[in-house]
Amino acid sequence: MLGAFLSVLISPLSLGLCVLGVSLGIGIGVLPGLNASMGIAILLPLAYVFEPVPAMVFFFGIYAGAIYGGSISAILINAPGTTAAVATSFDGYPLTEKGEAGRALGMALFGSAVGGIVSTIALILLAPQIADFALAFGPPEYFGLMVLGLSLVSTVSTNSPLKSFVGVFIGLLISSVGLDPIIGVPRFNFNTMVLMTGIDFIIVLxxxxALSTVLISLEKSIGEASNFEEEITSQLPSLKDIKRCWKILTAGSILGTIIGALPGAGATISSFANYGLARNMSKHPEEFGKGNIEGVCGAETGNNSAAGGAMIPMLTMGIPGSESTAVMLGALMILGLTPGPLLFEQQGKLVYQMFGGFLLANIIFLIIGLFGIRYFVKILRIPNAILFPTVIIFTVVGSxxxxNQWADVLLLTIFGVVGYLFRKFNFPVGPIVIATVLGPLAEMNLRQSLIMSDGSWTIFLDSPIALVLIVLTFVSFLFPYFGNLSRVKNIKVDR
Amino acid sequence: MKNDEFKISIKNGEIVIAILLMIIGVFFLITANNTIPENNIAGQPGIGPRAFPVLACWGLIITSAVLIISRLVKSKYSGKVKIFEKEGMKRVILAVVGLIVYYFVTPHTGFIISSIVYLLFIYWVSGYPNKKLLVLLAVLVNLIVYFVFQVLLNVPLP
Incomplete structure (x- = not known):
């Protein structure tokens, strides 16, 4: 397994694709409005070109690069490239105003790399154990897991669990379109062949x-671009800054990995939680929001460590806990791989190669971030009026x-408009996509369980694991009432 | 309120969306009850193909209803409004209408021509001033897309 792990690190193709993926990812992350899930979604068709491992290394590169890239625009122009970088802007931009942009960028890069590498190690150590445990899962346990995942996505990820539940049921309804998974009768196809095969969740995604983001940007701006002209060079943080932040780096990496592994709580929540943690751990909390390097360190360690954590439930049990991992799941499926414990058992070598790829992505972005920052900054000069219309063509061809079904472009348009309206009125769209992915699996496991038990629902009480998962589902409904993780979003900073 | 913008309170927007979702839920519920068999074949135990879609419909109807009631009773967004600038909305509507026209026209004209025209249209809607650059970009972007998908990925573009 060690050989498989190391083989990726020295494979020229993987290295080349990783450099390309990280570069594209940083570019996507830098641009306000574009993020990792959107970038990977529109580039998914490229998965057809390569073997599974190099393809996944490419996507891991985009994923890790985009999360880091968001911090560049957050620090330099106070316009976070991704929501995961909003907390970075709280102290990153004041540091730029003080003329310390290089210092802030250096710490963002270092914190991101440490967080990413620690979470990759956690992924390597924990994922096989969890997958081993999950081998004992049958349909009742999987059904319990799916229900828990859906409830966590709703109760943990947003400030409005009710709206998230609305989204979950929309997703479940979308996933019911097409052939029934057990006996194959058509559902909601309205006598069309297009809907007979269902709605691919990638199109929903x-x-x-992507399309809703383009529409929102079209509404906002005409020909706007940043006028940031300063020459920027990144640097690694000084020993003094590292000494000042080492506790935050350590605790933040662990907390971020744990938060990332929770379904629904992705990089954004982790960055806010870690920003709060950094403030609590700091000897100078009063400086937060005014340019404290520890704030940048906390936020950036948080968002990149969550990226590795989020891969744990996705790879071991096939549960995408966030938008980005939902897209990553899509990539794996395109490549003919089904995430879950059987993937670890049957294709262990490939899994370890993917682990190697994830580690490689985190090392490469450290190098590219250090030497390429001056070039990535120039991306900020691309006018929105050129950028976003161009993205539309990629969304069309991608879907x-x-x-190879042109009618899917009409579905894309419908989901784009729905996504636009939902986002305008603060309805989260993530739960819709995640429920579209989990819906068919939940239904299949539920019905298989009932066939096994001859129609008796007590099968879910007879299995201790399923019972625990169902109890946890009920407990998760209480989250919003005793302080859920999303409240960390409400951190107010004196500016 | 300025002439070039209109406002919708977030509360009203949420209620309108929730009502539409309830209608969709009821429509799909009726469709499910009329078109999807209730039981599995050959007396297989457990729930049939209709149960899960019906559950999703009821879930959508109930959560939307609760959302409407909760917003009518008390909204954390009360007083807050979403501002829609008319010019911005015009750009969004033009982009969507253009996309629908593009969808219907492409099978007749082929991907390259309609995509170049559509991209030029969206660039025009976006209002970028340098027209020569836009023409060049529209052609270049579509040629790249054609090369990558048709030639490299073997995706037969329409």
Whole structure:
């Protein structure tokens, strides 16, 4: 397994694709409005070109690069490239105003790399154990797991669990379109062949995330671009700054990995939680919001460590806990791989190669971030009036190429408009996409369980694991009432 | 309120969306009851193909209803409004209408021509001033897309 792990690190193809993926990812992350899930979603068709491992290394590169890239615009122009970098701007931009942009960028890079590498180590150590445990899961346990995942996505990820539940049921309804998974009768196809095969969740995802983002940007701006002209050079943080932040780096990496592993709580929540943690641990909390390097360190360690953590439930049990991992799951499925314990058992070598790829992505972005920052800054000069219309063509071709079905472009348009309206009125779209992914699995496991038990629902009480998962589901409903993780979003900073 | 913008309170927007979702839920519920068999074949135990879609419909109807009631009773957004600038909305509507026209026209004209025209249209809607650059970009972007998908990925573009 060690050989498989190391083989990726020295493979020229993987290295090349990783450099390309990280560069594209940083570029995507730098641009306000574009993020990791959107970037991967529109580039998914490229998965067809390569073997699974190099393809996944490419996507891991985009994923890690985009989360870091968001911090660059947050620090330099106070316009976070991704929501995961909002907390970075609290202290990153004041540092730029003080003329210390290089210092802030250096700490963002270092914190991101440490967080990413620690969470990758956690992934390597924990994922096989969890997958081993999950081998004992049958349909009742999987059904319990899916229900818990859906409830956590709703109760943990947003400030409005009710709206998230609305989204979950929309997703479940979308996932019911097409052939029934057990006996194959058509459902909601309205006598059309297009809907007979169901609605590919990638189309829902590209519409809800990418096309809706383009529409929102078209509404906001004409020909706007940043006028940031300063020459920037990144640097690694000084020993003094590292000494000042080492506790935050350590605790933040662990907390971020744990938060990332929770379904629904992705990089954004982790960055806010770690920003709060950094403030609590700091000897100078009063300086937060005014340019404290510890704030940048906390936020950036948090968002990149969550990226590795989020891969744990996705790879071991096939549960995407966030938008980005939902897209990553899509990539794996395109490559003919089904995440879950059987993947670890049957294709262990490939899994370890993917682990190697994830580690490689985190090392490469440290190098590219250090030497390429001056070039990435120039991306900020691309006017929105050119950028976003161009993205539309990629959303069209991306969704068409999933099934070579032109009618999917109409579905894309519908989901794009729905996503736009939802986002305008603060309805989260993530739960819709995640429920579209988990819906068919939940239904299949539920019905298989009932066939096994001859129709008796007590099968879910007879299995201790399923019972625990169902109890946890009920407990998760209480989250909003005793302080959920999303409240960390409400951190107010004196500016 | 300025002439070039209109406002919708977030509360009203939420209620309108929730009502539409309830209608969709009821429509799909009726469709499910009329078109999807209730039981599995050959007396297989457990729930049939209709149960899960019906559950999703009821879930959507109930959560939307609760959302409407909760917003009518008390809204954390009361008093807050979403401002829609008319010019911005015009750009969004034009982009969507253009996309629908593009969808219907492409099978007749082929991907390259309609995509170049559509991209030029969206660039025009976006209002970027340098027209020569836009023409060049529209052609270049579509040629790249054609090369990558048709030639490299073997995706047969329409």
């Amino acid at each position: 590209i519409g809800m995330f 068409y190429s999933m099934r």
